[in-house]
Amino acid sequence: MTTSAAPSMLDTAPLSMSRLSLLVDLASLLAREVDFDALLGTACERLAKALRADRATIWLVDAERGDLVTRVALLPELPSLRQPLERGIAGHVATTGQVVRVDDASRDPRFDPTADRATGYTTRSMLVAPIREDGAAPVRGVVQLLNRAGAPFDEEDQRYLVALATQLARALSLTTLRAAEGGGPGVVLQGPFNRIVGRSERLAAVYEKVQLAAQTDATVLLRGETGTGKSLFARAIHVNSRRQTRPFVTVDCTTLPAQLVESELFGHERGAFTGADRRVPGKVELAEGGTLFLDELGDLPLDIQGKLLRFLQDRSFERVGGRQSLRADVRVVCATHCDLERAVAEGRFRKDLYYRARVVEIDLPALRERGPDDVETLARHFADVYATRYGRPSPGFDPDALRHLRAHTWPGNVRELEHWVESAIALAPDGRISAGHLPTRRGEGAPPHAAAAPEGDARVALPLGLTLDEVTRRYVEAMVRACEGNKTEAAKRLGVGRNTLSRALRAKH
Numbered sequence: 001m002t003t004s005a006a007p008s009m010l011d012t013a014p015l016s017m018s019r020l021s022l023l024v025d026l027a028s029l030l031a032r033e034v035d036f037d038a039l040l041g042t043a044c045e046r047l048a049k050a051l052r053a054d055r056a057t058i059w060l061v062d063a064e065r066g067d068l069v070t071r072v073a074l075l076p077e078l079p080s081l082r083q084p085l086e087r088g089i090a091g092h093v094a095t096t097g098q099v100v101r102v103d104d105a106s107r108d109p110r111f112d113p114t115a116d117r118a119t120g121y122t123t124r125s126m127l128v129a130p131i132r133e134d135g136a137a138p139v140r141g142v143v144q145l146l147n148r149a150g151a152p153f154d155e156e157d158q159r160y161l162v163a164l165a166t167q168l169a170r171a172l173s174l175t176t177l178r179a180a181e182g183g184g185p186g187v188v189l190q191g192p193f194n195r196i197v198g199r200s201e202r203l204a205a206v207y208e209k210v211q212l213a214a215q216t217d218a219t220v221l222l223r224g225e226t227g228t229g230k231s232l233f234a235r236a237i238h239v240n241s242r243r244q245t246r247p248f249v250t251v252d253c254t255t256l257p258a259q260l261v262e263s264e265l266f267g268h269e270r271g272a273f274t275g276a277d278r279r280v281p282g283k284v285e286l287a288e289g290g291t292l293f294l295d296e297l298g299d300l301p302l303d304i305q306g307k308l309l310r311f312l313q314d315r316s317f318e319r320v321g322g323r324q325s326l327r328a329d330v331r332v333v334c335a336t337h338c339d340l341e342r343a344v345a346e347g348r349f350r351k352d353l354y355y356r357a358r359v360v361e362i363d364l365p366a367l368r369e370r371g372p373d374d375v376e377t378l379a380r381h382f383a384d385v386y387a388t389r390y391g392r393p394s395p396g397f398d399p400d401a402l403r404h405l406r407a408h409t410w411p412g413n414v415r416e417l418e419h420w421v422e423s424a425i426a427l428a429p430d431g432r433i434s435a436g437h438l439p440t441r442r443g444e445g446a447p448p449h450a451a452a453a454p455e456g457d458a459r460v461a462l463p464l465g466l467t468l469d470e471v472t473r474r475y476v477e478a479m480v481r482a483c484e485g486n487k488t489e490a491a492k493r494l495g496v497g498r499n500t501l502s503r504a505l506r507a508k509h
Ligand SMILES: Nc1ncnc2c1ncn2[C@@H]1O[C@H](COP(=O)(O)OP(=O)(O)OP(=O)(O)O)[C@@H](O)[C@H]1O
Pocket: 195, 196, 197, 198, 224, 225, 226, 227, 228, 229, 230, 231, 232, 233, 337, 378, 414, 415, 418, 496, 497, 498, 499, 500
């Protein structure tokens, strides 16, 4: 939370001077690329002073969790606050994008007294503005002023705050971009991209496309090997778009049996098939106003491809067993790991759907193409994440561990790296990761923690003469058995996603 108390003495300088100096200050702070928290802190402090408010607070939208969170805790009473997006006047401003000016909060039904109760503070007048670059841009957060000295906030205060909130929104976008490029101070709490790590050139090109695509409703096709972050970027597109406060709904085309895909996507009417005892809405309906993420598009059965094409063309569809043509306002993002051109050439994928899906095409680089520096940055990032999660001290890597990480070729990409680091953190109580905590390369013996692995000493006997698909299938089956049928665990131990695992299990005999 960035909350600031105004100076106790009434500001004697003309209001317009301090207002002007605040804008100038903000501009120069931005130019100097200061720490984002410092920027918000200063903005709050000066804002409170310029508008004679007793308090100023900045809330940011955490689109992934669907709530509002305060940025830096300067308020002495509370460390930080998080609240549902729809609660209170701040929530109202965040969801509607409208400025709210209130003379007496206790008489406004939208006012939520929870924070006042917790702090013993009494809110009277309020002025709350959305942080957004313009009327069409997504709301990034809200800036809230409380208890103006002398009289409630007026029209001029409101105009001024709106102008300032626009500047803050620009600062937020800029800082986000810098953080995404790895050049910034690692900022933007829950903001777009703050969970995406990597500063290689290959990734910078991806960030740029994601940013641009997010500003439109164009259908996006994300391509990349397993574990390269397709789901992560799909979500990044959603949380950076104007649809960010609406649902993000995923349909996994691989894990669904073919006969269920259609009803999963478009829903079904009562009596559509045996067991359909009630009408069930499909994922397109559930995603209304938001984004539908179609994972592993290449696995969509051919007979459903035509229906998806129609939906992409005019957003219309029918429920299974229904005759009524329905519509949904949904943005579609697709992902695939497979070679769609080949699938088209082999008649497994409709050419027209292929062109419809790839209006914007984003290729995610394999981790080995991103270079060892990105590997190291990601490793440090995951080490911090898992050290916090497992209550380990501040983590670090020995030089031999780093060498090992930097030299590996990462067939399972970022997911594989994440699992390696998670496991190393679990095995290193002092947070110090050495090469001994990492899996050894194939042929160099078992990883140090293999003894604790569920499969113990299990072996798979594979006769020569099998196809590679068959070898993979048998190996994966053995791992699933060793994990007592737990496919998520098996996928994790194999360093692949569940999708890849399901595909391997379905490989032809
Ligand atoms: N650049 C990144 N920064 C931080 N984490 C990342 C990055 N890329 C991927 N990850 C993490 O790696 C894991 C795998 O990513 P994700 O599930 O998005 O991959 P995917 O390409 O969709 O995989 P699959 O095709 O197997 O479904 C996730 O935990 C994700 O958060």
